Amino acid sequence: MRKRVVITGMGVLTPLGASVTDLFTSQIEGRSAVGPITRFDAHTFPTNFASEVKGFDLGKYVRDATRYKNCGLNTQFALAAGRQAIEDAGLLDANVGDRSRMGVYLGSGEGSDEFPALVRGLAHSAPKEGHGPCDTGEFTRVMLKWMDGPREGEQEMYTPAGHLATTFALDGPNQACQTACAASSQAIGEATEMIRWGEADVMVAGGSHSMIHPLGVSGFNRLTALSQRNESPRTASRPFDLNRDGFVIGEGAGLVVLEELEHARARKATIYAEVTGYGTTADAYRMTDPHPEGRGAIRAMADALRDAGLKPTDIGYINAHGTSTQANDSTETAAIKGVFKDYAYKVPISSSKSMLGHLIAAAGVVELVISITALRKGIIPPTINYETPDPVCDLDYVPNTAREVRFHHVLSNSFGFGGQNIALVASRYLEG
Amino acid sequence: MRPNRVTDMATNSRRTVLTGFGVISPIGTGPDAVWQSLHAGTSGVHTITRVNPANLPSQMAGEVRDFSAKSLIDKSYRRTLNAMARTVEFGVIGCQLAMQDAGLAKGMIPAERIGIEFASVMGATDLDDLAPAAKISLLPDESGPNMAAWGGEGLTHVPPLWMLKYLPNMPACHASVIYDIQGPSNTQIPGDTAGGVAMAEAVRILRRGAADVMIVGGSEAKVHPLSLSRFNLFAQFSKHNDDPEGAIRPFDRDRDGTAPGEGTATFILETLESARARNAKIYGEVVAVASGVDRGLTGPGLARVIRNALDMAGLTPSDIDHVNAHGTGTTRGDAFEARGIAEVFGTHVPVFAPLSRFGNLGAGSALMELGCSVLALQHGMLPGTLNHANPDPACPVYVHTGPAKPITQPYAVKLSYTDLGQCTAVVIRKWNDDR
Numbered sequence: 001m002r003k004r005v006v007i008t009g010m011g012v013l014t015p016l017g018a019s020v021t022d023l024f025t026s027q028i029e030g031r032s033a034v035g036p037i038t039r040f041d042a043h044t045f046p047t048n049f050a051s052e053v054k055g056f057d058l059g060k061y062v063r064d065a066t067r068y069k070n071c072g073l074n075t076q077f078a079l080a081a082g083r084q085a086i087e088d089a090g091l092l093d094a095n096v097g098d099r100s101r102m103g104v105y106l107g108s109g110e111g112s113d114e115f116p117a118l119v120r121g122l123a124h125s126a127p128k129e130g131h132g133p134c135d136t137g138e139f140t141r142v143m144l145k146w147m148d149g150p151r152e153g154e155q156e157m158y159t160p161a162g163h164l165a166t167t168f169a170l171d172g173p174n175q176a177c178q179t180a181c182a183a184s185s186q187a188i189g190e191a192t193e194m195i196r197w198g199e200a201d202v203m204v205a206g207g208s209h210s211m212i213h214p215l216g217v218s219g220f221n222r223l224t225a226l227s228q229r230n231e232s233p234r235t236a237s238r239p240f241d242l243n244r245d246g247f248v249i250g251e252g253a254g255l256v257v258l259e260e261l262e263h264a265r266a267r268k269a270t271i272y273a274e275v276t277g278y279g280t281t282a283d284a285y286r287m288t289d290p291h292p293e294g295r296g297a298i299r300a301m302a303d304a305l306r307d308a309g310l311k312p313t314d315i316g317y318i319n320a321h322g323t324s325t326q327a328n329d330s331t332e333t334a335a336i337k338g339v340f341k342d343y344a345y346k347v348p349i350s351s352s353k354s355m356l357g358h359l360i361a362a363a364g365v366v367e368l369v370i371s372i373t374a375l376r377k378g379i380i381p382p383t384i385n386y387e388t389p390d391p392v393c394d395l396d397y398v399p400n401t402a403r404e405v406r407f408h409h410v411l412s413n414s415f416g417f418g419g420q421n422i423a424l425v426a427s428r429y430l431e432g
Numbered sequence: 433m434r435p436n437r438v439t440d441m442a443t444n445s446r447r448t449v450l451t452g453f454g455v456i457s458p459i460g461t462g463p464d465a466v467w468q469s470l471h472a473g474t475s476g477v478h479t480i481t482r483v484n485p486a487n488l489p490s491q492m493a494g495e496v497r498d499f500s501a502k503s504l505i506d507k508s509y510r511r512t513l514n515a516m517a518r519t520v521e522f523g524v525i526g527c528q529l530a531m532q533d534a535g536l537a538k539g540m541i542p543a544e545r546i547g548i549e550f551a552s553v554m555g556a557t558d559l560d561d562l563a564p565a566a567k568i569s570l571l572p573d574e575s576g577p578n579m580a581a582w583g584g585e586g587l588t589h590v591p592p593l594w595m596l597k598y599l600p601n602m603p604a605c606h607a608s609v610i611y612d613i614q615g616p617s618n619t620q621i622p623g624d625t626a627g628g629v630a631m632a633e634a635v636r637i638l639r640r641g642a643a644d645v646m647i648v649g650g651s652e653a654k655v656h657p658l659s660l661s662r663f664n665l666f667a668q669f670s671k672h673n674d675d676p677e678g679a680i681r682p683f684d685r686d687r688d689g690t691a692p693g694e695g696t697a698t699f700i701l702e703t704l705e706s707a708r709a710r711n712a713k714i715y716g717e718v719v720a721v722a723s724g725v726d727r728g729l730t731g732p733g734l735a736r737v738i739r740n741a742l743d744m745a746g747l748t749p750s751d752i753d754h755v756n757a758h759g760t761g762t763t764r765g766d767a768f769e770a771r772g773i774a775e776v777f778g779t780h781v782p783v784f785a786p787l788s789r790f791g792n793l794g795a796g797s798a799l800m801e802l803g804c805s806v807l808a809l810q811h812g813m814l815p816g817t818l819n820h821a822n823p824d825p826a827c828p829v830y831v832h833t834g835p836a837k838p839i840t841q842p843y844a845v846k847l848s849y850t851d852l853g854q855c856t857a858v859v860i861r862k863w864n865d866d867r
Contacts, residue, residue, distance in 0.1 A: 116576025162852025
């Protein structure tokens, strides 16, 4: 017998606010968090702006921040969002409940190697003249001398999910995935399945990611995936607008507490929404480009609706992946039409990324939190920077101004490099 | 024992069997070669040749020699090789070998009914990709880069597809394109437990009916100058440089650390119904997988995960032929793992730790080590653990050593863990056609 799964806690750390309330207020007001990169000197990069988390202090969230001093931002952000979500759910006290039935599923990113040491090692081991293979013996010598061991150890990809579990006494199933921009939505979907089939009562699920470091920004710049509006960072992320020219890198974390319905009712937890639908597919097309007709996206959305037992017209709001790249936004629009047919022109659709930038592995969960808050408050955040309609993106993207609408079900899309497509449906919780 | 709350998943649902095994490892490529090596007791851990090891404190590893992705990659896909790091190459070729071994080709399973779960990590950058940019931008005092130079001229020397070579989800991505795999696709990253949780999720996906066939694999290529430098700084690596084959000593009093390995182990997992319908050869059955956390690596948490897996499988400890341990040869790790095993099984169950033969494959480790028990059950013989000579009172387990001995029970348990206490336990069953 499949069990029902509800959300009983939410926490975020984002460039637009370090709480669900602050984030949602900023989204409704249409504020952009995008500005010049301050984390390092990026002024000569082809794209030199991003959406950064500012004023972050881990000490607000954990008892002893020095314990985590070697950790990367993926871990630190995850702890901040996790603390909020777990406290919100009333599960912060490790003596509450059976902790062996509470797990973690985190979509999180790669660590970042110490860049100055790496450059030093590479420059020393490269041939003095011309091109050729590096001297690996010299490279290891320089790295062993200049790299910081404990810090490097904390860049391993298992660490954020491990620290979340150990810090908040979540001894149950522990998974971490990295499917690029779909990762945290996939984590929520699979964690939901774990609860549905009885493997856990509670899963703290979501994502955490920062790629605003020299190698991350270098990599995206070379892929030419980023907007290059250096002269106007705030208007750079313009999903579905004719003049969109790429996405904006963001960073942050979001965690939700997923809980088996009867478990939540027994302890009288506040229920924010029910996770009713999950669809997961692969494009099997290309490394970075989505399938031009959106075949994987179409099936992910259709599967999520079927999983939720809903018709397309039951959906009152679609939180789009909406990255502001040419390919994503036109493909996503086509895929929405493929699933929703005529109703595609009526359902409000918006992109949180127009204000937040793209939180990569953390994007899906933060957008789900925004979706659920919109569902609860009856107000849909806009797509900002929407100025010039694109003939191939001709749906209702809730341009520039929030809209009051009462609705019962929301669909949130996340699509990743490599062709992973995830769709989640969250519904207003109704007893019975 | 606490009430059994998870068995309905195992009993009421579709059975999941292993029908293909693709393996590239320091002890051989392909299941036959690996089994011969396991049976003969040969080691694949040697002095490192892929990197000049002179400056490394620990100078041995399990290397895959003579690996040529170019000669093995699907012809339609050869031009994409320049966008694959070695760890991705291992993964993609592992998927191909597993599909071939299972008798599967593109199109034989409907695209939306086949999926992939891959255990992976972000690959370490190839030095030559970034060295030109580094040379241009190193500050005169050598403390690091002049960022303006790096972001300006430097960047123009970085290959455009640089980042895509290393992303963790690339093995799954490439395999999905080669085989038109449009079902669920996920990439698991929790280190040495990644293969265990990949298997867990694949079992879940098959049981809930979201696919009929899953590729379940893992790969990593740690024998890399950047990875070796980093791991030598934070991991406990053996210093027995004068005796590479004897360096990793699982649960032994004189153990002093592990050594890295590289390669891939990739399985085809499918529902019994699907395997029978296409008359597939069956290696064994995956009965249950559990994961959980042992905070502080004390032992009871690992024991709880093992008991959960046995509960899910509806088994008791006496049903188990052997425990396949991670057995890394680290001081703290082996003692922790032994405490967890002893708490569930006492000190008599045979413990088999195959890692000492090929090193720690990281994201590839759980499935590589699992493969050794799959082959042992299939052949009815349990090989011995290499390099365990002197028991350690801190490791209260019976380590099976010496020549292979007959399998006496149909089930084995495979353990994995990370140093933050993430643990997995996989229960497999010897395949017996009449059941």
